[in-house]
Amino acid sequence: MTDLSMLVHAKMPLAAWIIDIEKSNVPWCNDAAEVLLADSLDGIKSGQRLIGEALQKRFSLYIDALELGAILPFKWPYVSKDGSRYSVTGTVISLGNGRRGLLAEAHPSVSTVSLPASAIATTVPSTLMQVPDSPGLLTQFKTLSFATFYPHGELIEASECFVDVFGDIQHIRDLFAVTGAANSFMRRIKRQDCLSQEIRLTSKQGVRWYKVEVSYHHSTNNVYLLTHDIQEERDHEVALYRLHNYDNLTLLPNRNLLYQQLESALVNARKRERQFGLLYIDLDSFKVINDNFGHRIGDELIQRVAERIKTCIPPRACLYRLGGDEFVVVLENTNAIDELEEIAESIMQNASNTYLVANMEMMITASIGIASYPQHANDIDNLLKNADAAMYRAKSTGHNLYFVYESHMADNIDAHLTLGGGLRKAIDEEQFVLHYQPKVRLCDEEVVGAEALIRWVHPELGMISPDQFIPLAEESGLILPLGEWVIRRACRQLKEWRESGVAPLKLSVNLSSRQFMQADLVDMVERVMQETGVDPEYFELELTESMLMTDAQQSIDKLHGFRKLGLTLSIDDFGTGYSSLAYLKKFPIQTLKIDRSFINDLGLDSDNDAIVKATIAMAKSLNLKVIAEGVETRTQFDLLSGYGCQEVQGYLFSKPLCGEEFLRYVNSQNVVAFA
Numbered sequence: 221m222t223d224l225s226m227l228v229h230a231k232m233p234l235a236a237w238i239i240d241i242e243k244s245n246v247p248w249c250n251d252a253a254e255v256l257l258a259d260s261l262d263g264i265k266s267g268q269r270l271i272g273e274a275l276q277k278r279f280s281l282y283i284d285a286l287e288l289g290a291i292l293p294f295k296w297p298y299v300s301k302d303g304s305r306y307s308v309t310g311t312v313i314s315l316g317n318g319r320r321g322l323l324a325e326a327h328p329s330v331s332t333v334s335l336p337a338s339a340i341a342t343t344v345p346s347t348l349m350q351v352p353d354s355p356g357l358l359t360q361f362k363t364l365s366f367a368t369f370y371p372h373g374e375l376i377e378a379s380e381c382f383v384d385v386f387g388d389i390q391h392i393r394d395l396f397a398v399t400g401a402a403n404s405f406m407r408r409i410k411r412q413d414c415l416s417q418e419i420r421l422t423s424k425q426g427v428r429w430y431k432v433e434v435s436y437h438h439s440t441n442n443v444y445l446l447t448h449d450i451q452e453e454r455d456h457e458v459a460l461y462r463l464h465n466y467d468n469l470t471l472l473p474n475r476n477l478l479y480q481q482l483e484s485a486l487v488n489a490r491k492r493e494r495q496f497g498l499l500y501i502d503l504d505s506f507k508v509i510n511d512n513f514g515h516r517i518g519d520e521l522i523q524r525v526a527e528r529i530k531t532c533i534p535p536r537a538c539l540y541r542l543g544g545d546e547f548v549v550v551l552e553n554t555n556a557i558d559e560l561e562e563i564a565e566s567i568m569q570n571a572s573n574t575y576l577v578a579n580m581e582m583m584i585t586a587s588i589g590i591a592s593y594p595q596h597a598n599d600i601d602n603l604l605k606n607a608d609a610a611m612y613r614a615k616s617t618g619h620n621l622y623f624v625y626e627s628h629m630a631d632n633i634d635a636h637l638t639l640g641g642g643l644r645k646a647i648d649e650e651q652f653v654l655h656y657q658p659k660v661r662l663c664d665e666e667v668v669g670a671e672a673l674i675r676w677v678h679p680e681l682g683m684i685s686p687d688q689f690i691p692l693a694e695e696s697g698l699i700l701p702l703g704e705w706v707i708r709r710a711c712r713q714l715k716e717w718r719e720s721g722v723a724p725l726k727l728s729v730n731l732s733s734r735q736f737m738q739a740d741l742v743d744m745v746e747r748v749m750q751e752t753g754v755d756p757e758y759f760e761l762e763l764t765e766s767m768l769m770t771d772a773q774q775s776i777d778k779l780h781g782f783r784k785l786g787l788t789l790s791i792d793d794f795g796t797g798y799s800s801l802a803y804l805k806k807f808p809i810q811t812l813k814i815d816r817s818f819i820n821d822l823g824l825d826s827d828n829d830a831i832v833k834a835t836i837a838m839a840k841s842l843n844l845k846v847i848a849e850g851v852e853t854r855t856q857f858d859l860l861s862g863y864g865c866q867e868v869q870g871y872l873f874s875k876p877l878c879g880e881e882f883l884r885y886v887n888s889q890n891v892v893a894f895a
C-alpha cells in the first residue's frame with residue numbers, strides 16, 4: 221500500500237448513524253455506516269432502516285432510563301463481518317419537536333473482546349454518565365462534525381466539533397461562500413432525500429474541501445448534515461497530480477501532460493481542420509557539463525535554459541520538459557510552418573547565449589527538430605518521432621541548428637535503430653574497415669601522420685559513418701571490443717607500412733569515453749602493441765577534454781601509464797570542452813588538436829580567430845604541438861600558418877582514404893620523404 225493510500229485509509233470517515241429511539245428506526249446513516257451495519261439493520265434503504273427485534277429490546281432499557289431522567293451516553297462494542305472491532309458511542313440528540321434521537325459513531329477499537337457481528341447496537345451501556353438535558357445535547361459530540369437543520373436551512377443543533385470547525389452558524393447557507401450555491405444545495409437535498417458529495421465550504425480556517433453526507437428525513441422533517449474535512453487528501457491528490465504531471469526541476473509540465481495536450485490538439489485540429497506543430501529541442505553536449513561540473517550545476521543550467529526558452533516562445537505555445545536535456549514546444553492552431561520556424565530561430569538566438577551559473581559564464585546551444593500535423597504525421601507518436609528525427613539530423617549536421625522534418629530523416633533513424641541489433645554480428649564478422657586521413661606539416665606541406673577513422677561496411681546499408689554507430693556501441697558496451705579491434709588494426713597497418721618501406725608516419729586512433737574508463741585499457745594497449753610489434757613512438761591516442769575532465773586525477777594516472785609505454789597523446793576537439801589550464805599543465809599530453817568548429821569561420825569571425833591564436837600561443841607556452849582539423853580552404857591554411865600552427869588535417873589535402881588510396885596519396889605527395 222502506498223503512503224497516500226494508507227493516509228486516505230486512515231482518514232476514512234467514521235461510520236455514523238442516528239437512531240430514532242421512539243420509532244426504533246434509523247432515519248439517517250452515512251455511507252460508512254451502511255457498509256458497517258449491513259448485516260445488522262433490516263432493509264437499509266433511505267428512510268426505512270428498521271432496527272432489529274433484539275436491538276429494539278435493548279433500546280427500551282435505555283428509553284426507560286431516559287424517562288427516569290438519566291441521559292446516558294452509550295458505549296458498546298461492535299464487531300463487523302470481517303472481524304474488525306469497533307467501539308460505538310451513542311449520544312442523545314434532539315430530533316426537533318421535543319423528540320430525541322441517538323447519534324451513534326463507530327470508532328476502530330483496540331479492544332481484544334470478540335463479539336459476534338450481530339451484536340450491533342446495545343449491550344448494557346458500559347459507561348454511564350450524567351449529561352445535561354436537551355437542548356444542546358448534540359454539543360457533547362466531540363469527534364463528529366454533525367448538525368441538524370430545519371428544511372428551510374435554519375440550524376436546529378450542531379455538535380461541538382461542528383461549531384469548532386464552522387463557528388456559530390445560524391443557517392445552512394452560512395456554510396457557503398455564495399448564496400446561490402446554498403439554495404441549489406438545499407433544493408437538491410429535498411429532491412434526493414440523501415446525498416453524499418465533495419464540496420468547498422467556508423470554515424473558520426477558510427474555504428476548504430469537505431465530504432458532506434446529507435439526509436432529509438420526512439418523518440422528523442429534519443435535515444442531517446455530517447461533514448468530513450478532506451482538504452488534506454485533496455492536497456495530497458494535488459501533490460500526486462503534480463508529481464505525475466510536472467517536472468520537479470523546472471516545474472514545467474512533463475511528458476504525461478504533453479501527451480494529453482497533443483491528444484486534445486489532434487482532436488481539435490481534426491474537427492476544425494487546423495494544423496498544430498511541435499519543436500523537439502535537445503541541448504548540445506549537455507553531458508559534458510554534467511560530467512565536468514557535476515549534476516548540481518547541470519540542474520541549475522537546465523533551470524536557467526527552461527526559463528530562457530519560456531521567454532522565447534509566444535504566450536499561446538506550451539513548453540514541456542521530457543527529461544534530461546530534452547524539451548518540447550507545442551503550438552496549436554497554426555496554419556504555417558513558418559510560425560514554428562520563427563520560434564526555433566528565437567530559441568536559437570536567445571537560449572544559445574551565456575548563462576550565469578554558480579558564478580561561471582556557461583554557454584549552451586540547442587538542436588531543434590520541427591514536425592507539424594497533418595503534413596508530417598497523422599498521429600501523435602509519429603509526430604513526436606518525426607520531430608525527433610529532424611532534431612537528430614540537426615545534431616548530426618552540426619550544433620545550434622534546426623531542421624523541419626523530411627521523410628528521408630525517419631529512414632535514417634530507423635536505420636540507426638536497426639543498426640544497434642547488427643553491431644554485435646558486425647564485430648564478430650569484422651564488417652569494419654579503417655580509413656586514414658593525412659596530417660600535413662604546415663611549413664613544407666609534407667604528410668607526417670594520419671588519423672585512423674573507422675567505417676562500417678554494412679552488407680545491406682553500405683558504408684556507415686561512425687557518427688551513426690559509435691554512440692550505439694557506447695550505449696551497448698560494444699565499444700570495448702570494437703575499440704580494441706581499431707587499435708589492433710591500426711597497429712598492424714602501421715607495421716605493414718613500415719615493412720613496405722614507407723617513411724615513418726605517426727598514426728593516431730580515437731578513444732571513446734566509455735573505452736577510456738575501461739580499467740585495463742593501458743594493459744590492453746600494451747598487449748596489442750607487443751603482439752603487433754609496433755614502434756610506440758609512432759602511435760598516438762586522441763582523447764577529448766571531457767573524457768579527461770570526468771575524473772581528472774584518474775585520467776592523469778592513466779595518461780602516465782600510456783606515456784610509460786612510449787606512445788604520444790593528443791587532446792582532440794580542443795576548445796569545445798571545459799578543460800582548465802591548471803589541468804592541462806598536469807596532463808602528460810604532447811598535442812592539441814583545435815576543433816574544426818573554430819577553423820570553419822577562420823578569417824570570417826574575429827572571435828574564432830582570437831581563440832585560435834590564443835590556443836596556439838598557449839600550446840607553445842606549454843610546449844605542445846598544435847594541429848588544426850577541418851581545414852578546407854587555402855585561406856584557412858594561410859591564416860593558420862601565420863598564427864604558428866604546426867600541422868593541419870582536412871579536406872583541403874584529403875578526405876579519409878582506405879589503406880591503399882592513402883598509400884598512393886602519401887607516395888604522390890611526399891616525394892622527398894620516401895626516398
Ligand SMILES: Nc1nc2c(ncn2[C@@H]2O[C@H](COP(=O)(O)O[C@H]3[C@@H](O)[C@H](n4cnc5c(=O)[nH]c(N)nc54)O[C@@H]3COP(=O)(O)O)[C@@H](O)[C@H]2O)c(=O)[nH]1
Pocket residue numbers: 657671672673674685686687690706729730731732792793816849850851852869870871872876
Ligand atoms: N571512438 C572512436 N571514434 C571514432 C573512430 N573513428 C571515427 N570516430 C569518430 O567519429 C566521428 C566522425 O568521424 P568521421 O565521420 O570519420 O569524420 C572525421 C573526418 O572525416 C572529419 N573531417 C576531417 N576533415 C574534415 C574537413 O575538412 N571538413 C569536414 N567537414 N570534416 C572533416 O572529421 C572527423 C574526424 O574528427 P576528429 O576525430 O575529431 O579528428 C568523429 O568524432 C571521430 O572522432 C574510432 O575508431 N573510434
